[in-house]
Amino acid sequence: MEYTVSATDLANVRLNEEDRVKEILRNVAVILATPKGSxxxxxxxxxxxxxxxxxxxxxxxxxxxxxxxxxEEWEPRAEYKDINLFFDPSNPGKLAFTVQIEIKAGDSA
Known part of the structure; x- marks a missing residue:
């Protein structure tokens, strides 16, 4: 099953997430929101x-x-599928993006 994730998905973060899918989606959102080196x-x-x-x-x-x-490096339970870039309608001139991922079945890593 494919999911769409964005850096803006961090609004409702739960650090102690018990649902595997929600945990993976949260981790991918954190990766997307964190500039390398920060x-x-x-x-x-x-x-x-x-x-x-x-x-x-x-x-x-x-x-x-x-x-x-x-x-691939930071959340190996997810597999990248596609990316969609668009201009953020709430912030004119700002580029935003979403990523489609697939969660690998039965992976307990």
Whole structure:
């Protein structure tokens, strides 16, 4: 089953999530919301955000590899499927994105 995740999904975060799917979706949202290099003592965590200041067609091409690699590294129970970039209607001129993932079945890692 595929799910859509965005960095804005952190509004209702529960750190002690007992539901496996919700936990994975939360973890992916945290990855997407965290710029790489911004976590002290854990600088490799997060996402290279250099694509956010580029034109839409270039940004999508630049975002695919960093998003896929960050999800593979930091949440191996999820598999990257696709990315959708769009202009945030609530913040004119700001680029936002959602990521489609599939949760790997029976993976207890």
């Amino acid at each position: 976590v002290p003592m854990y600088r490799s965590f997060g996402l290279d955000m250099s694509f956010l200041d580029k034109p839409m067609n270039l940004a999508k091409n630049m975002a695919v590899i960093p998003v896929r690699e960050a999800i």
